[in-house]
Amino acid sequence: MVDELLQSGWLFPLIDILLVAAIVYRVLSLVHESTAIRILVYLPMLLAASLLAQLSGLISTAWLLDRFLAILLLVLVILFQYDIRRALLSLSRSRVAGSVETDHGESETGAILEQLAAAAFSLSDRRIGALIVIEREMSLDQFMEVGTDVDAKVTSEIISSIFLPYSPIHDGAVIIQRGKLTKAGCFLPLTQNLDVAKELGTRHRAAIGLTELADALVVVVSEETGSVSVVSGGKITSNLDPVHLRKLLRRMVEPRWLS
Amino acid sequence: MNLSALLCEKFKLKALSLLCAAFLWLFVTMEGTDELELPLAVGFVNAPEGTVVRADSLPKLSVTVSGTRILLLRQKFRGAVARLDLAGALPGTVEFVALERYVRLESGLRPLRVSPRNVSIILEKTSPAGTR
Numbered sequence: 001m002v003d004e005l006l007q008s009g010w011l012f013p014l015i016d017i018l019l020v021a022a023i024v025y026r027v028l029s030l031v032h033e034s035t036a037i038r039i040l041v042y043l044p045m046l047l048a049a050s051l052l053a054q055l056s057g058l059i060s061t062a063w064l065l066d067r068f069l070a071i072l073l074l075v076l077v078i079l080f081q082y083d084i085r086r087a088l089l090s091l092s093r094s095r096v097a098g099s100v101e102t103d104h105g106e107s108e109t110g111a112i113l114e115q116l117a118a119a120a121f122s123l124s125d126r127r128i129g130a131l132i133v134i135e136r137e138m139s140l141d142q143f144m145e146v147g148t149d150v151d152a153k154v155t156s157e158i159i160s161s162i163f164l165p166y167s168p169i170h171d172g173a174v175i176i177q178r179g180k181l182t183k184a185g186c187f188l189p190l191t192q193n194l195d196v197a198k199e200l201g202t203r204h205r206a207a208i209g210l211t212e213l214a215d216a217l218v219v220v221v222s223e224e225t226g227s228v229s230v231v232s233g234g235k236i237t238s239n240l241d242p243v244h245l246r247k248l249l250r251r252m253v254e255p256r257w258l259s
Numbered sequence: 260m261n262l263s264a265l266l267c268e269k270f271k272l273k274a275l276s277l278l279c280a281a282f283l284w285l286f287v288t289m290e291g292t293d294e295l296e297l298p299l300a301v302g303f304v305n306a307p308e309g310t311v312v313r314a315d316s317l318p319k320l321s322v323t324v325s326g327t328r329i330l331l332l333r334q335k336f337r338g339a340v341a342r343l344d345l346a347g348a349l350p351g352t353v354e355f356v357a358l359e360r361y362v363r364l365e366s367g368l369r370p371l372r373v374s375p376r377n378v379s380i381i382l383e384k385t386s387p388a389g390t391r
Binding site: 013016017018019020021022024025028029036037040041043044047048050051054055057059 | 269271272273275276277278279280281282283284285286288289327329330332333365366
């Protein structure tokens with residue numbers, strides 16, 4: 001069969017097509033499947049339209065499509081900048097997953113999450129705003145450059161004291177990595193999503209913004225209403241009571257820390 | 260994981276990637292330059308009144324054209340024509356040299372060579388039978 005293909009002159013074009021298909025697939029696997037499919041539907045259509053325009057002598061249409069194809073890569077980067085950013089960030093996923101300390105037993109992880117929930121509701125009762133980020137598989141190192149090193153055990157008292165209004169590091173978010181409170185006063189990227197409810201303030205927008213880019217889980221305590229919310233994957237679950245918060249944290253964090 | 264499971268996983272994305280790669284290959288191939296030999300038809304313009312070109316005096320002509328494959332494909336459908344200007348020609352043998360100059364092609368294509376490069380045609384007076 002290879003001999004036949006070699007003789008017909010189709011072997012190398014076939015290898016060429018399969019290699020390009022593999023590269024396209026690998027690159028687009030990094031972005032959302034729906035985004036990738038949109039790109040993959042439009043790109044062949046544009047290429048085919050350009051060829052047809054040239055074949056049928058539509059000079060200006062062919063010229064326009066040719067110029068558009070020449071800058072297509074740039075256009076794709078602009079159109080899908082958030083997906084690309086998320087994809088690039090996800091490249092660090094395996095590094096963190098491989099370095100997760102697995103010495104946390106189920107009971108210890110449960111205790112950490114319990115402290116976290118207690119801190120959230122203690123702050124909520126006093127109408128003190130808080131932003132608590134829990135790293136899961138994806139590294140959050142690039143969001144921690146501005147923060148202050150803490151490196152402490154996660155306790156309700158420490159978290160509460162960080163967010164007290166007269167604390168010098170109460171502004172920004174605290175970050176919990178591998179079961180330890182590693183940073184405080186970190187600034188998170190705000191969401192650019194215009195569909196986010198207007199009543200949500202900067203703290204909630206920062207939580208949504210971060211979770212759009214990373215797989216982290218964020219607990220937000222509203223300063224105005226005292227409501228406790230959990231944000232993951234850009235989606236917010238608001239007005240949680242202690243039981244639901246604990247359940248949610250156990251379901252969304254515990255399996256990742258114990259894996 | 261067996262081969263069918265590997266193929267079925269994200270099948271839509273894989274199939275579209277293959278389609279995209281095939282179109283890209285086609286596009287790049289068609290945008291590449293090549294040469295093509297085409298039969299060359301000849302058209303005469305401005306023939307003096309009362310004269311006619313003897314049909315058997317014209318040899319079979321061909322032209323080699325260079326350009327992008329897509330334009331060559333288009334030219335192949337349309338065919339290549341050389342327009343020979345007979346203005347001021349007298350009955351007898353008329354010689355045309357460097358026929359590439361007379362070949363009309365799609366913009367973006369250029370004639371590399373015409374075979375034969377020079378032709379001589381015989382211009383005859385039309386028979387007076389039909390005239391008063």
